[in-house]
Amino acid sequence: MASTTANQQTVDVPAKSGKLKRILLIALIAIFAAGAAAGGMYFFLIKHGVGSSKPAPPPPPPPPVFFALDPMTVNLLSDDGQHYLRVGLSLKLANEKMQEGLQQHMPEIRSRILLALSNKHPEDLSTLEGKHALAQELKTLIEKPTDASEPPVHVEAVLFTEFVVQ
CATH class of the missing domain: 3.30.479 (Tetrahydropterin Synthase; Chain A)
Known part of the structure; x- marks a missing residue:
């Protein structure tokens, strides 16, 4: 009887590793999407001059x-x-x-x-x-x-x- 109880124990480790892979995959996709959105906004703002560090100089006053x-x-x-x-x-x-x-x-x-x-x-x-x-x-x-x-x-x-x- 001792031998039958030892054979009945099964390990459920493969089910936990599948969940972990799925969570990691979703997190990597979210990080990649956020990085792509931030990069797109950066290039859009640079191209259109919004947020540039140097404001346009005012026109010079007319000479007296x-x-x-x-x-x-x-x-x-x-x-x-x-x-x-x-x-x-x-x-x-x-x-x-x-x-x-x-x-x-x-x-x-x-x-x-x-x-x-x-x-x-x-x-x-x-x-x-x-x-x-x-x-x-x-x-x-x-x-x-x-x-x-x-x-x-x-x-x-x-x-x-x-x-x-x-």
Whole structure:
């Protein structure tokens, strides 16, 4: 009897190894599919420029327009009345449209500038700070509207091309 019980024991190992192979096969297929999808997305995004590390540079701004005014000579306020200022100005503008607007009203603008310059003392213009303050004052005067119907003029900077105080 002992011999019959030993022969009845069977091993079910082959059934477990079939399940393990099936699980490994499914896992390998899933990993391969995920890798293929990731690779496809990477090449698609590279081809169409999405996600590139360098953004497109912005277009360069248009070059400024410099508008030179005729030189002006004015008497300055002083005790002896013997001081004068000769000044040449250039205006830095954003575009040519601004220049056209200024040219149409140039007599009025020159008058404003001459009146403002003739109201200065030589001591006010002798320092660098005085010259910067004068440039800012002239910028404000030039930007002041001449007509209510016209769009405002924007002057980026008033530049001195000639500056003689005597």
